[in-house]
Amino acid sequence: MPAETTRAANRERLAARRAAEAAARAQAERRRRTVLGGVVAAVAVLVALVAVIVVQTHRTSTSANAAVPANTVDGTVISVGSADAPVTVDLYEDFQCPNCKAFEDASGRTVAQLVADGTVQAHYHGMAFLDTSANGRYSTRALNAAAVVVATAGPGAFQAFHDLLFANQPVEGGSGLTDAQLVQYATQAGAAGSSVEHDIRNLTYGDWVKTATDQASKDGVTATPTVFVDGHKLADLSSAGLTSAVTAAAAG
């Protein structure tokens, strides 16, 4: 029965062709969906990108009328000592930084002596980058409190407050000093009054703290403590190292 065989073969060929066509259609459909998915994903990422950049720009912009503490220089610097001093020492510190405490313990008295001599004018640049939820953003609260002290009672009181905070530095990873303790040290340093307590508790200079931290970054400072003697980075942070660098700068 040759006719029967031919018909069967034709049916088979037809079925095979149909299956191939279906597979091709399915593949084309899959490809179309992949391309569509890719385009949708790319657009979604692009939209998210723009949205996040806008939101973060807004979050980092400090308001134009942000409070700047009185008795500061160039917006973010707290200057201690005579303007006629021949040598300028720039100090970048974070109140929560243990190495800053080590530096202050070793060389803080030397700085004070050189300032008292009239040899050095100390420029303090505060940084606040060690905020954690555990310490209740202590870096920011401490630098804000320092700003309150200098604004209220001047650079002398700031120096006393600065020394008190480093002498009583809370352990890193701990809970930080409380606002009440900061108010107490501020009073001890010579900045008293209800406005001092209010400004410490309400982070009145919070935006200024951000600006100061950002300025340190713009100054190229990425580690604390960083000390410059007449603009030259001090490598040896010991008391002797500081003294010899200042002596050399004063002679030069």
Add this chain to the structure above:
Amino acid sequence: MRWNAATAGPWLGTAARLVLGGVFVVAGALKVPDPGAAVRAVRAYRLLPESLVAPVAFGLPVIEIAVGLALLLGVFVRTASIAAAVLLVVFLVGVGSAWARGLRIDCGCFGNGGEVTAGETAYPLEVLRDAALVVVALLLARWPASRLALGGRSVAGTTDRKEYSRAR
């Protein structure tokens, strides 16, 4: 199911996806809460002009999270692994150049402002980690097929191909 190269391969791909995707999502997410720190971290490398610092600092985490999510979900795996490899090479160049220039910075890879407190940099560790991840990303780009993926190619030559294809 016998445990051989054909069956193990796709699971290795899954492991690679989860490791690489996890690292990218975490690294991106940690940079979002403190945008000020992200800006300082990018600036610390001293490679970009100031006008580009903020857009890069804010945009990079979005890209990292997108690449990471694609890898975790298993969609566009090859594209995402190539993107991951490119990003990692850029990071390697950045960290390597900071190291070579003697900068004292933290890579800022997982948030924070690039500052080092203890004065201790960690360049060897950062370079090793990035290099290892580049290898993972390149292997994944070469063999993107894996289990537990929402999209991508089917795994050829496995016994449960049909079931796998349906599940992908």
